Amino acid sequence: MSRAVDVAVIGGGLLGLATARALLRARPDLSVTVLEKEARWGAHQSGHNSNVIHSGLYYAPGSLKARLARAGGEEMIRYCEQHEVPVKRTGKLVVATSSAQLPGLDALAERGRANGVTVRRLSRAEFAEREPHVAGVAALSVADTAMTDFAQVCRALAAELTGLGAELRLDSPALSFTAAGDRTVIATPGEELRARTLVNCAGLHSDKIAAAAGDRPSVRIMPFRGEYAEIRPGRRGLVNNPVYPVPDPELPFLGVHITPMLDGSVHVGPNAVPALARQGYRWRDVDPRMMAELLRDPALRHLARRFWRHGVTEISRSLFWPLFVRDVRRLVPEIESRDMRRHGSGVRAQAVTADGRLVDDFVISRTPRAVHVLNAPSPAATSSLRIGSRIAADVFEQLGLDVAAA
Numbered sequence: 001m002s003r004a005v006d007v008a009v010i011g012g013g014l015l016g017l018a019t020a021r022a023l024l025r026a027r028p029d030l031s032v033t034v035l036e037k038e039a040r041w042g043a044h045q046s047g048h049n050s051n052v053i054h055s056g057l058y059y060a061p062g063s064l065k066a067r068l069a070r071a072g073g074e075e076m077i078r079y080c081e082q083h084e085v086p087v088k089r090t091g092k093l094v095v096a097t098s099s100a101q102l103p104g105l106d107a108l109a110e111r112g113r114a115n116g117v118t119v120r121r122l123s124r125a126e127f128a129e130r131e132p133h134v135a136g137v138a139a140l141s142v143a144d145t146a147m148t149d150f151a152q153v154c155r156a157l158a159a160e161l162t163g164l165g166a167e168l169r170l171d172s173p174a175l176s177f178t179a180a181g182d183r184t185v186i187a188t189p190g191e192e193l194r195a196r197t198l199v200n201c202a203g204l205h206s207d208k209i210a211a212a213a214g215d216r217p218s219v220r221i222m223p224f225r226g227e228y229a230e231i232r233p234g235r236r237g238l239v240n241n242p243v244y245p246v247p248d249p250e251l252p253f254l255g256v257h258i259t260p261m262l263d264g265s266v267h268v269g270p271n272a273v274p275a276l277a278r279q280g281y282r283w284r285d286v287d288p289r290m291m292a293e294l295l296r297d298p299a300l301r302h303l304a305r306r307f308w309r310h311g312v313t314e315i316s317r318s319l320f321w322p323l324f325v326r327d328v329r330r331l332v333p334e335i336e337s338r339d340m341r342r343h344g345s346g347v348r349a350q351a352v353t354a355d356g357r358l359v360d361d362f363v364i365s366r367t368p369r370a371v372h373v374l375n376a377p378s379p380a381a382t383s384s385l386r387i388g389s390r391i392a393a394d395v396f397e398q399l400g401l402d403v404a405a406a
C-alpha cells in the first residue's frame with residue numbers, strides 16, 4: 001500500500017512525538033505519520049534517562065541548549081501537570097568536595113544566572129542541614145530543577161496525538177528512502193509513505209537515516225552508555241535532594257550524581273562508557289559492523305587521543321565495582337558497597353565531528369525536503385516540546401505554509 005502524507009516523522013521518542021504535536025496543533029489540516037521501529041513509544045533514550053527536568057544551569061549562554069532548556073523546562077512542567085504525568089519541583093544541589101572546585105562552583109553560579117536560573121550559594125550550616133550525610137566544602141542550591149517520568153510523557157504525547165489526528169505506527173521501521181519528484185518515498189514493512197517532508201528524530205540512528213535519505217551529515221553518532229546503580233531501600237535516607245558534583249566544563253556529562261526519583265528510589269549515575277552497539281545497554285551487546293565502521297573512522301582515533309584518560313577511568317569504574325563505590329563515597333562517605341546495586345542503563349546518541357570533538361549543542365540540519373536532528377543529548381528531554389516547535393517551524397517553511405495565518 002502506498003500513502004501520500006505531508007510529513008513523515010521517523011522516531012517515536014520525545015522529539016519525534018513533540019514535533020508531530022507541534023505540527024498538528026498549529027496546522028490540524030496536515031497529514032502527519034510517526035514511524036517508530038519498536039513496539040512502544042520512548043523505547044530508547046526517552047525511556048532510559050534520569051528523568052530530570054533540567055534548569056539550564058550548565059549551558060553556554062546563547063547556545064540552543066541554554067535558550068531551549070530554561071523555557072522548555074517550564075513548558076514541560078506545565079505539560080506534565082496538565083496531562084496527569086507525575087512531576088515535582090525538587091531543586092538540586094551542586095556540591096564542591098574540595099576547595100580546588102570552588103572556582104568551578106562560582107563559574108557555574110555565574111553561568112546559571114546568565115541563563116536566568118535561580119541559584120544560591122548555601123552556607124555550610126544550611127548545606128549540612130539539608131544533606132547531613134553528603135560531604136562538601138560548599139554547595140549551590142538550584143531552584144528550577146524538577147523530576148518527572150519521561151516514558152509517561154511519551155505515552156501522554158502519543159495519546160494526545162491520536163486526538164489530533166496523527167497516524168501513529170509502532171513496529172514500523174523506516175527501511176529505505178527514495179526521491180520521487182517532490183516527495184520522498186519511505187518504505188516500511190507494512191506500507192510505503194510518499195512524504196512532502198521528512199523529519200528525522202531517530203536518535204541513535206539519526207546519522208544513518210540522514211545518510212540514507214540523501215544528506216551528508218557533518219557529524220557521526222557515537223553511542224555512550226550511562227549506567228546506573230540504585231541505593232537499597234533502607235539507606236535511601238542518606239541523600240534528600242538531587243546532588244551533583246561540580247562538572248568538568250569539557251565533559252559536563254561526567255561525574256556521578258545521586259537522584260531521588262519520584263517513586264522513592266534513589267539512583268546513582270549515570271557514568272559514560274563507550275557502547276559497543278547503538279543499542280548497547282550492556283557490555284555484552286556488541287555490533288561487529290558498527291565496531292568495524294568506528295574503528296576505521298579517524299574521528300574515533302582523534303577522540304581517543306583527546307579523552308583516553310577519562311575513558312580509562314570511566315571504563316574501569318564500570319567494570320570494577322569497588323572503584324565506582326569509592327567515587328560515590330567522595331560525596332557520601334558513609335555509603336558502603338552493600339548499600340547499592342546496579343540498576344539498568346541508557347545509551348546517549350552523542351554527535352562527534354570528523355576531528356573527534358564531542359558536539360555540545362543541539363544540531364538540527366535542514367535540506368530542501370527534510371529536517372534531521374543530529375545531536376539531541378541532555379537536556380533534550382527537558383526541552384523536547386520547545387525543540388518540537390522549532391522543528392515544526394522549519395517544516396512549515398519548507399512546505400510554504402504561513403502558520404501565523406493558520
Ligand SMILES: Cc1cc2nc3c(=O)[nH]c(=O)nc-3n(C[C@H](O)[C@H](O)[C@H](O)COP(=O)(O)OP(=O)(O)OC[C@H]3O[C@@H](n4cnc5c(N)ncnc54)[C@H](O)[C@@H]3O)c2cc1C
Pocket residue numbers: 010011012013014015016035036037038041042043044045046047048049050051052053054172173174175201202203204205209225226227270345346347348349373376377378379380381382383
Ligand atoms: C543515560 C541518559 C540520561 C539522560 N538524562 C536526561 C535527563 O535527566 N534530562 C534530560 O533532559 N535529558 C536526559 N537525557 C537525554 C534525553 O533522554 C534525550 O536527549 C532525549 O530522550 C532524546 O529524544 P529523541 O526523541 O531524540 O531520541 P530517542 O528517545 O532515542 O528516540 C529515537 C527513536 O527513533 C526510533 N528509530 C530509530 N531508527 C528508526 C527507524 N529506522 N524507523 C523508525 N524508528 C526509528 C528509535 O527506536 C527511538 O525510539 C539522558 C539520556 C541518557 C541516555
